[in-house]
Amino acid sequence: MSILVNKDTKVVVQGLTGKAGTFHALQCAAYGTxxxxxxxxxxxxxxxEGFPIFGSVHDSxxxxxxxxxxxxxxxxxxxxxxxxxxxxxxxxxxxxTEGIPVMDMVWxxxxxxxxxxxxxxxxxxxxxxxxxxKIGIAPGFIHKRGRVGxxxxxxxxxxxxxxxxxxxxxxxxxxxxxxxxxxxxxxMVDVLRMFNEDPETEGIICIxxxxxxxxxxAAEFVKLNVKKPVVGFIAGAAAPKGKRMxxxxxxxxxxxxxxxxxxxxxxxxGIIVSETIASIGELxxxxxxx
Amino acid sequence: xxxxxxxxKAVLRSHGLKVPVGALISAPQEVESAxxxxxxxxxxxxxxxxxxxRGKAGGVKLFDGAAAGAAIVKExxxxxxxxxxxxxxxxxxxxxLLEPKTAIARELYCAFxxxxxxxxxxxxxxxxxxxxxxxxxxxxxxxxLRMHPxxxxxxxxxxxxxxxxxxxxxxxxxxxxAAVVNGLWKVYQxxxxxxxxxxxxxxxxxxxxxxxxxxxxxxxxAEFRRGHLGNTEADKTExxxxxxxxxxxxxxxxxxxxxxxxxAGLAMATLDLAVQAGLQPANFLDVGGSANEAAVTKxxxxxxxxxxxxxxxxxxxxxxxxxxxxxxxxxxxxxKLSPKVPIVVRLQGxxxxxxxxxxxxxxxxxxxxxxxxxxxxxxxxxxxxxxR
Numbered sequence: 141m142s143i144l145v146n147k148d149t150k151v152v153v154q155g156l157t158g159k160a161g162t163f164h165a166l167q168c169a170a171y172g173t174x175x176x177x178x179x180x181x182x183x184x185x186x187x188x189e190g191f192p193i194f195g196s197v198h199d200s201x202x203x204x205x206x207x208x209x210x211x212x213x214x215x216x217x218x219x220x221x222x223x224x225x226x227x228x229x230x231x232x233x234x235x236x237t238e239g240i241p242v243m244d245m246v247w248x249x250x251x252x253x254x255x256x257x258x259x260x261x262x263x264x265x266x267x268x269x270x271x272x273x274k275i276g277i278a279p280g281f282i283h284k285r286g287r288v289g290x291x292x293x294x295x296x297x298x299x300x301x302x303x304x305x306x307x308x309x310x311x312x313x314x315x316x317x318x319x320x321x322x323x324x325x326x327x328m329v330d331v332l333r334m335f336n337e338d339p340e341t342e343g344i345i346c347i348x349x350x351x352x353x354x355x356x357x358a359a360e361f362v363k364l365n366v367k368k369p370v371v372g373f374i375a376g377a378a379a380p381k382g383k384r385m386x387x388x389x390x391x392x393x394x395x396x397x398x399x400x401x402x403x404x405x406x407x408x409x410g411i412i413v414s415e416t417i418a419s420i421g422e423l424x425x426x427x428x429x430x
Numbered sequence: 431x432x433x434x435x436x437x438x439k440a441v442l443r444s445h446g447l448k449v450p451v452g453a454l455i456s457a458p459q460e461v462e463s464a465x466x467x468x469x470x471x472x473x474x475x476x477x478x479x480x481x482x483x484r485g486k487a488g489g490v491k492l493f494d495g496a497a498a499g500a501a502i503v504k505e506x507x508x509x510x511x512x513x514x515x516x517x518x519x520x521x522x523x524x525x526x527l528l529e530p531k532t533a534i535a536r537e538l539y540c541a542f543x544x545x546x547x548x549x550x551x552x553x554x555x556x557x558x559x560x561x562x563x564x565x566x567x568x569x570x571x572x573x574x575l576r577m578h579p580x581x582x583x584x585x586x587x588x589x590x591x592x593x594x595x596x597x598x599x600x601x602x603x604x605x606x607x608a609a610v611v612n613g614l615w616k617v618y619q620x621x622x623x624x625x626x627x628x629x630x631x632x633x634x635x636x637x638x639x640x641x642x643x644x645x646x647x648x649x650x651x652a653e654f655r656r657g658h659l660g661n662t663e664a665d666k667t668e669x670x671x672x673x674x675x676x677x678x679x680x681x682x683x684x685x686x687x688x689x690x691x692x693x694a695g696l697a698m699a700t701l702d703l704a705v706q707a708g709l710q711p712a713n714f715l716d717v718g719g720s721a722n723e724a725a726v727t728k729x730x731x732x733x734x735x736x737x738x739x740x741x742x743x744x745x746x747x748x749x750x751x752x753x754x755x756x757x758x759x760x761x762x763x764x765x766k767l768s769p770k771v772p773i774v775v776r777l778q779g780x781x782x783x784x785x786x787x788x789x790x791x792x793x794x795x796x797x798x799x800x801x802x803x804x805x806x807x808x809x810x811x812x813x814x815x816x817x818r
Contacts, residue, residue, distance in 0.1 A: 160720070216654055241622050241652035246550050247581055265749070277719070279749040279780050294695020295719075296747050299779065300802075303747070320694055323549045349695055352546045375698035378705040379714070382515070386679040386694025386716040388651065389546075394564050399702075416706060417699040418802035 142269035142314045143289065143334040143341070144232060144260075145208060149273050152200040152230075153178045154221045155212030155237075157188050164212070164236075164277050165191060171274040176204035179221075197221075197228035210266065210275050211235040218262065219244035226257035233325070234275050235262035242388070245323040252325065259325025263387070265295035265317035268302075278302070278315065286311015288424055289335035291328055292347035293320055293354070294387070297375060297417060301345050304421025310428065313341045320349070320387030328358040336366050343369045343428050345420055346411065348402060350376030351391045355402040363409035369427035372411040373420055374399045431648050433659060434478045436527045438646035441621060441659060447613045449641045452529035454478070456507065458500035464528050465496055474532075475502050478525040482645065483513035489523065492531060499528070519684075532640055537630035538597055539563060540611065542618040544625075545578065551618065553579050553611070555593050559630025581619070584612040599633070606639045621659065622652030669713070669732050676725045678717055680732065685710025686740040687809065688733035688771075690760075692717050692751045700745045703802065707810040712738045719750035726759025727766075734767045741813045742773040745805065746785075753777045753785030761792045772797060772812035776805040 151168070155161040156178025166189060169175045177192040177200050184195030194200035197209060209230045213221040218237040225233045233252065240248075240262050252259045260267060266276010270283035282299060284306040292298040298317045305312055316331050318324060328346060335341045344366070348355035355374060362370050376385055376392075377399035384391045392398050403413050412427055414420045433441070439449040453464040455475065465471065477489030484490060489511045493499045503526055510520035537559030545552035555575040556566065566573050575596045579585045585593075590608045594600065599607050610631070618626045627645040634640050648659055666674070673680030679694065687704045691697035694716045701711040713736065717729050733742060746756045760775065776799040777785045789796055797812060799805035 215651060239651045241655075242544060242624060242649050243581075243619060243622050243652070246544075249549055277750055282779065292695070294693060294698075296691075296693025296696035296749065297699060298695075299693075299747050299749050300696065300699075303778065322544055322546050347695070349698055354546075357547075373699075375695050375702060378701035378711060379698055380517075380681075380683065383681050383714075385681065385698050385714055388649075390694060390698065395568065416703055416802070416806075417696070418703070418806070 141338050141340040142272065143331070143338050144267060144314060144316065145269050145273045145275060147172070147272040149208050149275070150174045150176045150204060150206045151208045151210055151275055152176055152194070152197060152204065152206035153210045153212065154197065154225065156180070156191060157183055157193065158212055161212035162189055165189070167280070168210070168274050171280040173273045173275060176200070176206050197225045197230060201228045201230065207231045208275060209233050211237055211262070213237060215239040215241070219248040222248045222259060223251045226252040226255040230257055232258045232260065234260045234264070234266045236264065236266060236276055238263040240321070242321070242323055245321065249323055249325060260316070261319040261324055263321040264319030264324070265298055267314060267316040268312070269314045270312055276317070278317070282306055283315065284311040287313065287340070287342040287428065288345060289313050289338065289341040290315040290345045290347070291331040291335070292317050293349050293389070294347060294375060297347045297373070300417055301347060301420050305345070305424060308421045308425045310421070310425060313338060320389050322352060322389040328354045329361045332358055332361055332366065336368065341368065343371070343424050345424055346370055346372045348372070348374045349387065349390050350374070350379055350385065350399050351389050351393070351397045353396065356396065356405045359405040359409035359411060362411055369424070370411045371414055371420055371424045371427060372406040373414045373417060374402045374406070375417070431650055431659070432480045433646040433648065434480065435476065435644055436478055437659065438644040439641070441646065442617060442641065442644065445613065445617045445620065447610065447617065447641065450529045450532070452527050455503055455526045455528050456524065458503040461499035461503055461528065462496040465499065468528070468530065470530055471495065473499070473528050473530050475499060475506070475526045475528055477506055477511055477523040478527055479511055479521045479523060481511065481513045481515045481521050483515055484511055487511045487513045532632055532642060533635040534632050535635045536633040538633065539629050540614065540631045541625065541627035541629070542615060542623065543627070548578060550578050550581065552576050553585070553615065555597060557597050559632070579615050585615060601637070603633060603637045603639065610639045610641065622649040622656055623647065624649045669736060673715070673729065673732055676728045677721065678715060678725065678729050681714040683711050683713050685712050686738055687813070688712045688736060688739035688742040690715050690717060690729055690733055690742070690744045692719060692746050692748070692756070696745065696747055700743065703806050704743060704809065707806045709741070709809065709813050712736055717751070721751065723755050723758050723762070726756055727762040730760055730763035731767060734763055734769045739771060741771055741809060743805070743809050744773065744775040746777050746779070748777070748779030748781060752781040753779060754781045754788055757785035757788040760796070761788060761794060764794050774799055774805055774809045774812055776802065
């Protein structure tokens, strides 16, 4: 088993006709993902790189049975695209777009929730269930089907964890990037819960960073619910206070947003904290052997 | 982006909020005409800096008469204010804001900011202005009133009523208070703020509500619809401005290790690695996933021309970013600037073989690292001068 997506997942790409959308739709399809079409109101009825283009997400769902949407729409229209997908009955919306205004996400998140859909991101790399389906911008070739679930706020750190677990022969069930924005959809806890309930997932890697309350909530959840080994990492110990470190959400504002505070919360919850990004895979291998 | 108090108050005024009328001063001789323009004989001079805690650091001074005012201006312009927020480097004072004195009866606190737990903005009130709100939140949370205002509407009447009761405000002042709070909430939304803090929000001796100070941070992501507010680059270093032009995410730091990385998370983890190797990073630099060869070359040039840099760490996990593009950028910039500092390069991911080949065949004295652990060791050796 895997979480969220598998070989039967049908994906419609919003913003497929743009440069990034085209490139990644082709990459995802090459990985084996069922990309069933794209959405562009101005190019409805045409095809682009062999993908049929629909005028709305509603039309694409009707025609193809798509249950997941992948969003590459630029920031000014991205929140609208996300809500459109939820309104069309899409089950999971994966928003790659970086730079969406926070106030847009405040209401888009609510509209998605109200319609019963799930949102991953924005400003995230997407997710991969190795051997079945890649939705987003992660490099497919570093993945290997296996035993570890990965959840992360950072794209490149997801890749590091994937690469290390692949090298060590552990492999992944699903690798999920929840994104670096302050307001986003699925939280670390949401994804942890899914991994905890997934029988194929034997261990979980949880990668956080400075800023915000997610890792503290994740630690609390692990303490109360998770028996599987969890390896945690927090990026940004060396970052100065009050400076935004690339991600809009990676900024230390209060004491609770610091790397040290988060690592302590993790340790107290029984999470194995990796002090450097280099040892995440090894620690998981050791925990799974024990 | 942070706004200066003067810029923030101009924005509030443009939305119809009543704020003290003041004048910006950058030289002693400007005080006299400013006073007569404002119809004042004395006032308060406030250092226009981004940091909080400037009052305690001597950046806010009352005066009577133009001569006394001019003397304060002479003393403060060009000085460096060091507060608990600035760190030892401090912040240089280039301008002062001259405002009328306010006869303060009560100092309150009011702030709108994002509640990341609830995924919606929150308004916070406190009956004691001028306090360290962070300390209060931790040690005496009962002293704060926190509520989630409805997005797109004025605060609910019950929310206003709770705030009035909590702060002990009644009568005519209550009406004025409600108008100010709803006005601030409107500005927060209209300008895509991420923080709008009035500390203190004053009730003066004539029972009027006065926005005495204002800390305003706006969401950079909303610039496409809001446009520029204030001086976008006032709190940035030259390197940060240059990097911004190329779409690179760069933050200047105090150490000696120049870092070039792709991805914000990996860039942060790389700084952490440097610190664990006993070194201090000179910068945070995320070249992003879609930078081309020219942008990578520029990024590396920015690092190479930083006089603080004694050793360089290139740490790349190619996903969308291809390792050969990074390699070519490093080679271009290195050939152009012939740096004397050692450069440790760790490449992994997409097109890693091609990137490694380019580096090997370039004939440049680059130190290749095999994996993160090896990279940290080589970085440490190189910093000690052992690697070359």
